[in-house]
Amino acid sequence: MKILLLWSSLFWSVLAWSQKSIEGGVLAGGLYYLGDINPSTQFHSTNPGVGIFVRQNLNKRWAFRGNVTAGTLSASDKTSTFGYQQYRALDFNTPLMELAVQAEFNFLSYMLGATRFTSPFTPYLAGGLGFALASNSLQPYNITIPFGVGIKWAVSKKLEFGMEWSFRKVFSDKLDNLSGRTYDLEQMNIPNQPRFKQNAMYYSDDWYSFAGIFVTYKIFQSGGGCKAYDF
Numbered sequence: 001m002k003i004l005l006l007w008s009s010l011f012w013s014v015l016a017w018s019q020k021s022i023e024g025g026v027l028a029g030g031l032y033y034l035g036d037i038n039p040s041t042q043f044h045s046t047n048p049g050v051g052i053f054v055r056q057n058l059n060k061r062w063a064f065r066g067n068v069t070a071g072t073l074s075a076s077d078k079t080s081t082f083g084y085q086q087y088r089a090l091d092f093n094t095p096l097m098e099l100a101v102q103a104e105f106n107f108l109s110y111m112l113g114a115t116r117f118t119s120p121f122t123p124y125l126a127g128g129l130g131f132a133l134a135s136n137s138l139q140p141y142n143i144t145i146p147f148g149v150g151i152k153w154a155v156s157k158k159l160e161f162g163m164e165w166s167f168r169k170v171f172s173d174k175l176d177n178l179s180g181r182t183y184d185l186e187q188m189n190i191p192n193q194p195r196f197k198q199n200a201m202y203y204s205d206d207w208y209s210f211a212g213i214f215v216t217y218k219i220f221q222s223g224g225g226c227k228a229y230d231f
Contacts, residue, residue, distance in 0.1 A: 021057035021111060022220040026050070027164070029212015031071035035176045036204065037090065038075045045079070047072040049210055055104070060111045060118060063104040065126070070097045073134065073208055075176065092177045094137050096208070098168070100130030100146050113157045113218050121153040126166065138174035145169045152216070160216035167209045175206040 030046035038044045049071030057063045076091035103126070110122035127147035134140050148166025155161055 021113065021218065023055045023057070023112060023160070023216045024219050025053050025055065025160075025214050025216035027053065027067075027069070027212050027214035029210060031069075031073055031096065031208060031210050033073040033075050033176065033206065033208045035075075035173070035206035036178045037077055037080070037085070037092065037176050042209070043211070045075045047074060049212065051210075053214075055216065057111050060109040060114065061106050063106070065102045065104055065128075066100070067102070068097070068099050069210060070095070071210075072096065073175070090178065092137070094134045094175070094177075096132060096134045098130050098132040098144065098146075100128055100144070102126045102128030102146060110152070110154070112154050112160050112216065121151065123149065123151045125149055126164070130168065132168070132170065134175055136177075138177050139172045142170050142172050142175065144171070148210075152214075158218040160218075162214050162216065163212070164214065165209070165211040167207060170206045170208065173205050175208070 028048075028050050030043070031049040032038075032043055032046040034040065049069055051067055051069035053065055053067035055063050055065045072093065073096050074091070074093040077085040077088050078091070080086060105125045106122040107124060108119040108122035109117055110119050125147075126149070127145070130144040130146050132142045132144050134142060146166055146168045148164055150162055150164030150166075152160055152162035
């Protein structure tokens with residue numbers, strides 16, 4: 001939590017120090033989970049997700065972004081093709097809200113509204129630190145590492161469209177309510193038998209992903225600027 005507050009303070013300090021270009025945006029898409037119930041299938045049990053963000057452009061290559069996203073994560077063993085999962089027959093469903101701060105790197109020289117030496121679009125990488133609240137999970141408060149790729153297009157001096165696909169590493173294996181072991185009811189009353197059985201993979205943290213589109217509008221553009229950073 002202290003690390004997240006430090007990142008947030010740094011983000012807003014940058015906004016106050018370098019008022020070169022500030023943008024606000026909304027995003028919409030889908031959230032899905034990867035973990036013990038869904039080990040590897042991308043876009044499995046995708047649920048709607050939405051969010052808002054504020055972006056501070058430092059120059060035409062680098063930007064800082066703060067965003068809030070919300071949606072639902074869910075998965076069920078019943079949809080698996082593996083027999084052991086169908087026998088386990090577990091599922092979960094939890095609302096999720098995430099606050100994150102990220103840095104963006106543009107592969108091409110790009111800034112919404114800029115006219116000198118810029119491309120009308122750019123692919124980009126994003127990565128940072130986040131905090132997620134999953135209210136129906138065994139561990140509702142989670143530190144996350146969000147990272148992803150995207151592309152953005154300037155359709156006018158103030159309006160931008162884009163797409164992004166990002167992943168979140170969660171420092172917990174309990175997002176899906178599987179703690180790694182559970183009571184074995186069939187052996188509870190048998191002497192000298194273990195009371196627990198394994199119901200998930202140990203030491204395998206959960207993940208979730210967001211994929212969607214966004215619309216950005218330029219809120220503020222300062223005049224001038226240092227030409228040393230105009231690249």
